[in-house]
Amino acid sequence: MGPIGHTVISSAVAGGTWAITGSPAAAGVALGVGVLMDLDHLFDYYQRYIRGKNNRVYVLLHAWEYPLAMSLIGLFFYHPFLLAAILGHVAHVATDHIWNRLSPFAYWITFRVFKGFDSRYISPHHHVMDSYRSLPHLLPFGHRIEPWFQRRIEPWFLARIDRTSQEEAASTSSDD
Numbered sequence: 408m409g410p411i412g413h414t415v416i417s418s419a420v421a422g423g424t425w426a427i428t429g430s431p432a433a434a435g436v437a438l439g440v441g442v443l444m445d446l447d448h449l450f451d452y453y454q455r456y457i458r459g460k461n462n463r464v465y466v467l468l469h470a471w472e473y474p475l476a477m478s479l480i481g482l483f484f485y486h487p488f489l490l491a492a493i494l495g496h497v498a499h500v501a502t503d504h505i506w507n508r509l510s511p512f513a514y515w516i517t518f519r520v521f522k523g524f525d526s527r528y529i530s531p532h533h534h535v536m537d538s539y540r541s542l543p544h545l546l547p548f549g550h551r552i553e554p555w556f557q558r559r560i561e562p563w564f565l566a567r568i569d570r571t572s573q574e575e576a577a578s579t580s581s582d583d
């Protein structure tokens with residue numbers, strides 16, 4: 408799910424958090440956590456398009472373990488911000504889990520670590536070109552910039568992928 412969907416869902420969660428806690432600041436925390444945790448995709452993009460690791464899925468902030476750990480802390484120590492962070496995080500991971508249709512354990516970080524962040528186990532239908540092709544669709548009215556994106560930005564990504572797969576092929580053949 409993209410930033411617009413997460414903003415809508417997280418706004419509803421923020422409203423609920425405000426109602427439960429009576430704290431507008433806690434509502435801000437729920438909204439912030441629910442929207443900003445997608446910033447971890449930047450690390451994946453860096454790995455994929457700059458470092459050439461085409462077959463890895465990290466999304467380090469996306470995991471059920473975090474709200475579970477925060478809930479355990481919450482058993483002993485209550486704070487409205489903690490509850491807000493749990494609700495914002497759970498709503499984000501739950502919607503991604505349903506929306507993105509990855510493998511059933513994809514949103515457990517222990518599973519991803521165990522599988523070495525290998526996309527074949529985490530996102531079997533993942534393709535290295537999916538991420539950047541979806542970029543214009545993440546923006547409001549993104550379809551309007553799509554022709555410009557395809558003309559000016561896509562060649563850069565294609566060149567990166569090409570270069571890194573050539574380097575990979577060269578290093579594999581020299582390993583033999």
Ligand SMILES: [Zn+2]
Pocket residue numbers: 408444445469499503
């Ligand atoms: Zn997400």
